[in-house]
Amino acid sequence: MIEEHTAQLQNCMYQYSRAIYRTIKDMIDPYSDPETQLESRRAVLLACEQTMERLAKDPLYFANPDKALFQDIRRHFPITAQAQVAWAVQHGVGAAIEFIQEQIEAGALDGGVARCRATTRKGKPCQRTPLPERDYCPSHQHLERTKAAA
Ligand SMILES: [Zn+2]
Known part of the structure; x- marks a missing residue:
């Protein structure tokens, strides 16, 4: 079941990588020869897809995916387009993360991802998503600080 969910999620994620690619592909260095341009397009699309695959597999522990993707692909774009590419990547990856x-939160990835370690007032395990690289969700993050102070 978990694997099935992951496959479905990845299909959805490819829509986000294609959206990013469509936004930036025409900014790829216009002064390089056609063959290099084609290679650049392939490399950019692949990098977008790999970012989304990694996000789908490892949503909580992939730090700064937008920055990582931009670093990966920026060499394919002229200096004048870099700011625009960075913005498109940030925007597109942000939508995918959301x-x-x-x-x-809807429980679609149940069992596949980390859960907040806290117990609710009703005595049930908290179902919320922990903060990045933390054991607790935003409502329970004070527990982490308590632990660190001890
Ligand atoms: Zn919690």
Whole structure:
């Protein structure tokens, strides 16, 4: 079941990588020869897809995915387009992260991802998503500080 969910999620994620690619592909260095341009397009699309695959597999522990993707692809774009590419990547990856967060909160990835370690007042395990690289969700993050202070 978990694997099935992951496959579905990845299909959705490819829509985000294609959206990013469509936004930036025409900014790829216009002064390089056609063959290099074609290679650049392939490399950019692949990098977008790999970012989304990694996000789908590892949504909580992939730090700064937008920055990582931009670093990966920036060499394919002229200096004058870099700011625009960075913005498109940030925007597109941000939308994908938002989508993943919604999936996690809806329980679509149950069992596949980390959960907040706290227990609710009703004595049930908290179902919320921990903060990045933390054991607790935003409502329970004070528990982490208590632990660190001890
Ligand atoms: Zn919690």
